[in-house]
Amino acid sequence: MTADTQARAPGEDWRRRGAILLFVGPFFALFAAVIVAPLAYAVYLSLFSEKSSGLGFGGAETVFVGLGNYLDTLADRAFTDGFLIILGYCLFYIPLMIGGALGLALLLDSGLARAKKFFQLALFMPHIVPGVIAGLIWLYLYLPGISPIVDLLGGVNFLGGDQVLGSVVNIALWEWVGYNMIIYFAALQAIPAEVLEAARMDGAGAIRTALSVKVPLIRGAVITTVLFTIIGSLQLFTEPMVLDNVSDGIVSTWTPNMYAYNEAFGNNDYGQAGAASIILALLAAVLSYVVTRWGNRR
Amino acid sequence: MKWMSRATVNVLLIVATLYTLLPLTWLLFASTKSLSDLYSTPGFAFGDFNLIANIRAVSAENGGIFFRWYLNSVLYAGVGAAVSSFITVMCGYAFDKYQWFGKEKMFGLVLLGVLVPTTATALPLYLLASKVGVVNTFWAVFIPVLVHPFGVYLARVLSSGYVPMEVLEAARSDGAGEIRTFTRVALPMLMPAYVTIFLFQFTAIWNNFFLPLVMLNDQRLYPLSLGLFTWEKQGNAFPEFHSLVITGSLLSVVPLLVVFMSLQRFWKAGMTAGSVK
Numbered sequence: 001m002t003a004d005t006q007a008r009a010p011g012e013d014w015r016r017r018g019a020i021l022l023f024v025g026p027f028f029a030l031f032a033a034v035i036v037a038p039l040a041y042a043v044y045l046s047l048f049s050e051k052s053s054g055l056g057f058g059g060a061e062t063v064f065v066g067l068g069n070y071l072d073t074l075a076d077r078a079f080t081d082g083f084l085i086i087l088g089y090c091l092f093y094i095p096l097m098i099g100g101a102l103g104l105a106l107l108l109d110s111g112l113a114r115a116k117k118f119f120q121l122a123l124f125m126p127h128i129v130p131g132v133i134a135g136l137i138w139l140y141l142y143l144p145g146i147s148p149i150v151d152l153l154g155g156v157n158f159l160g161g162d163q164v165l166g167s168v169v170n171i172a173l174w175e176w177v178g179y180n181m182i183i184y185f186a187a188l189q190a191i192p193a194e195v196l197e198a199a200r201m202d203g204a205g206a207i208r209t210a211l212s213v214k215v216p217l218i219r220g221a222v223i224t225t226v227l228f229t230i231i232g233s234l235q236l237f238t239e240p241m242v243l244d245n246v247s248d249g250i251v252s253t254w255t256p257n258m259y260a261y262n263e264a265f266g267n268n269d270y271g272q273a274g275a276a277s278i279i280l281a282l283l284a285a286v287l288s289y290v291v292t293r294w295g296n297r298r
Numbered sequence: 299m300k301w302m303s304r305a306t307v308n309v310l311l312i313v314a315t316l317y318t319l320l321p322l323t324w325l326l327f328a329s330t331k332s333l334s335d336l337y338s339t340p341g342f343a344f345g346d347f348n349l350i351a352n353i354r355a356v357s358a359e360n361g362g363i364f365f366r367w368y369l370n371s372v373l374y375a376g377v378g379a380a381v382s383s384f385i386t387v388m389c390g391y392a393f394d395k396y397q398w399f400g401k402e403k404m405f406g407l408v409l410l411g412v413l414v415p416t417t418a419t420a421l422p423l424y425l426l427a428s429k430v431g432v433v434n435t436f437w438a439v440f441i442p443v444l445v446h447p448f449g450v451y452l453a454r455v456l457s458s459g460y461v462p463m464e465v466l467e468a469a470r471s472d473g474a475g476e477i478r479t480f481t482r483v484a485l486p487m488l489m490p491a492y493v494t495i496f497l498f499q500f501t502a503i504w505n506n507f508f509l510p511l512v513m514l515n516d517q518r519l520y521p522l523s524l525g526l527f528t529w530e531k532q533g534n535a536f537p538e539f540h541s542l543v544i545t546g547s548l549l550s551v552v553p554l555l556v557v558f559m560s561l562q563r564f565w566k567a568g569m570t571a572g573s574v575k
Contacts, residue, residue: 148341
């Protein structure tokens, strides 16, 4: 990936260094300000707590509580329940998403599909729709009275407590299935023809070839998308926030991210909000590490 | 047997396409209806043609604030993506074409940045911004979105593909300095990479919801999605807002669809370069 540079006159060296600094400086300055500093500040905030004394009239004082906020957050049922929601969400969403996208990519790649360009574009189109708008469109498709499908399906309550998780999964699936499908399709197209020819010579049928030759060969792409899907799922916020307004199945702390938002703006507890943010970031880091590790080992 | 499997493949693809396209088709139908038709006519049929009146209602609401939101989104996403893509491409180019002490460590930091959930930084960023006193300003939403670690990764990959080292050496032996070599020789060759990263950034910023939600109080600074979200919240009490949200959603989606369809080549290149390494 890296191009090797060759030895050069030492007099030129400081100029080159200046240029490098100019090229990477702006990015890293912003990186420090917008990613590193907030994370550090969140860590700092998470170590303190506001203890109000008396009636709370200007009597709030900031006390160092060490890991207290983390323990409080982790002990808060509302927070941990959010992870259960995410877990349930992932158990539905990831197999549907990866299976669906992979299935569609294999269908397109099977040599039997017509109008491949059209299908790619049509399947990708929802991804162009911003998340909030996608949420709003589906909100109306779930809303009794306006929705054309609620009556069709005999009055299903898409927004009820038991169904709303599936309704959120559906919105995410709609937004992302075409995106992942395009990634898989591109990876499939890059498989050398000789490999597929060899499989055919060995007598493998289309389905056999797809499952035992093509899928293993695009493993890298699949792992990358699983990784990003998990990180995205952890951050689940927009779609449930949009549905929150009309669904009694969604509470204000439904997902960990909604919990953090609610701690900061509902309860004005910045320490707890900071702790929740850091726990979320750490979890994302750990999961990414595990998924990449596991992916590279196979 | 052969024609059957061909039929099966295509039927399955058509079913999937119906799933992706029908909600958008519904939006198109719904935005042509008056509020009462919205409730009384079938979802995929026309009522009285009311689209123009709906658009008028959207434009009239709250002194034409919808178009203000539109302009904001274009500024946040358009200008933001233009600036950030330049910063990103420049940085990725340096990672690809130069050597320096600790380079790969720094690149590791960039990759780590890709994995940091943006929502985890949004809240602390709000708290920092309120210390500095820039909360509820244009910059509070504009500046944070300029950082795009994944773009740096992408730019490094694309730079090694698009810009041959020999061309740079030739420019240098012609006496061009490093900066001149970049702006005059490398940057034109990196244009496809720039457009690809621009599109990535543009969608990311246009889609951004958490950050503006946290940072902004002033409705006049809202991007489109946040504005439509607040309208929808009023829909429970005032059903006419449902109409406004539906027509507003259509108006905000159509230009995006047009832009993306015309620039397909670029976003496909970016998606594949990013994952099939």
